[in-house]
Amino acid sequence: MTLGPNAGRIGMVAGEPSGDLLASRIMRGLQDGMLDVQCEGIGGPAMQQQGLQCWHPMHALTVFGYVDALKRLPSLLRTYGDVKSRWLRQPPSVFVGIDAPDFNLRLEQQLKAAGVPTVHFVGPSIWAWRYERIHTIRKAVSHMLVLFPFETAIYEKEGIPVTYVGHPLAQDIPMQPDREGARTRLGLPAGARVLAVLPGSRRSEVALLAPRFLSAVQILQAQDPDLQILVPMVNAQRREQFAQLLAQTPIRNLHMLQQQDSEAGHPAAWQAMEAADAVLVASGTATLETALFKRPMVISYVLSPLMRRLMAWKSGQEKPLLPWVGLPNVLLNDFAVPELLQEDATPENLAEATWTALTDPALAQDLYQRFSALHASLLRDTPGLAAEVILKLARHAG
Known part of the structure; x- marks a missing residue:
């Protein structure tokens, strides 16, 4: 033609x-x-x-x-x-x-x-x-x-x-992530548990989620003092904002990663996910990236009262049409990973769910298989x- x-x-x-x-x-x-x-x-x-x-x-x-x-x-x-x-x-x-x-x-x-x-x-x-x-x-x-x-x-x-x-991410993220290689590149101690913490990329997300996440990490480090924490930052503004919150809730063994510190062409968040045993993550595209890296995760999100009212007004809904908000759960049609939202996103609840994600090898293996099948379906x-x-x-x- x-x-x-x-x-x-x-x-x-x-x-x-x-x-x-x-x-x-x-x-x-x-x-x-x-x-x-x-x-x-x-x-x-x-x-x-x-x-x-x-x-x-x-x-x-x-x-x-x-x-x-x-x-x-x-x-x-x-x-x-x-x-x-x-x-x-x-x-x-x-x-x-x-x-x-x-x-x-x-x-x-x-x-x-x-x-x-x-x-x-x-x-x-x-x-x-x-x-x-x-x-x-x-x-x-x-x-x-x-x-x-x-x-x-x-x-x-x-x-x-x-x-x-x-989904293009399915082409970019390897089917078999290299956890040990990522840890070596980041200079993490051998044998330590590693948790990636992703409190969001917007100021409002970091303001509402990071204090809860940091308090949860304090609880986790009381159980495992050697727990390594990776926090990728999307830009210098979020890094500065997070650093101010971190000063109020000190954490040991915390490594902040920024884009210019990462490998060429690979987001800092991907390095953190690849190196991690588990991920504590704000709801959004990062949850799908975590699933493609085949890592156990805990999904969380908190909206301010004003934003909840605005969303309800604009959508005419008080809650989503589906029982899940995290993309991995939506795609698997199941609560494959925990979702702790709004009032449920307490430091205690987050720490309990994240400890399971960090320490349960049977859960990690099951999720690896389910996320591998999901990855193949998106490729x-x-x-x-x-x-x-x-x-x-x-x-x-x-």
Whole structure:
């Protein structure tokens, strides 16, 4: 099939570092498809390295919570208006929105109504919150690309074209992690138990979780004085914030890791997970990374009263539609690992569950097998599968 004059122009918008990385891989897949493509829109450094014609930097869309979104609403609206008008004047062959659903679904609805095929990569978590967004997705999206196999049934039932493309993390994280090698690289003492502690990447998460996690670690070190603690920090700001909290709750044998201290191309969190016997982790993508490293974990999360009210107001729900919040439990359809949330996230409860994760070899072996099967289920040629869908729509548009 011949390609039309616009078939090589792909519009793309990513608003978070994780979306930037996902989109850059799609761009590589498009280039491997032997099509002379030009990608344009909003993205970060990874997309720009792949040749994105960047109209606005990714941080123009990056917001942290509802209050920050309200403060930045005027600039967000200006950015939205600019890219929408550009693409309505000169429609691309396909638009690809990567995550950022509040921004991208609105944009996709406008472009689809104007005849532009739209692809949305990373399905919103409608299986947990705000299922009614499916109606907006149906109006906005020509084709969904989803990360998890269970999501396809949701969209198929609703009559929305969907392709399961796997999770890129499953390609990046080794099927058989090297615990001893990671410990050697970090200079940890031989034979010691090692706990990775991940209290989140946002200021609010660290403020609410880190004091509880540190108090739990104090309890654990009363049981094992030689317990080694690894705390990866996403940036210097979080490191400084955590250090202030640590001064109030001193911990022995604590090693803070930062990105510049890690191996090239490997997040500091991955080094901590690979070296650990168990992980105490804030709910989020880090729980999936921990599962892919096949480590026992305890998942926790705490929202402030204001954030709980805001989430309930925005979603119309007091709690998720599923009984689990952690991605490993969602994917395994089971409470494979403990979840200690809100009032249950006491230092005593966290310490008790984490001690079991650290010291129960039968549990560790069972989780290793279950997480290995999960890893295999998520392992797909994500860039190639995504590019195949996009190029098919581009050819049809041409």
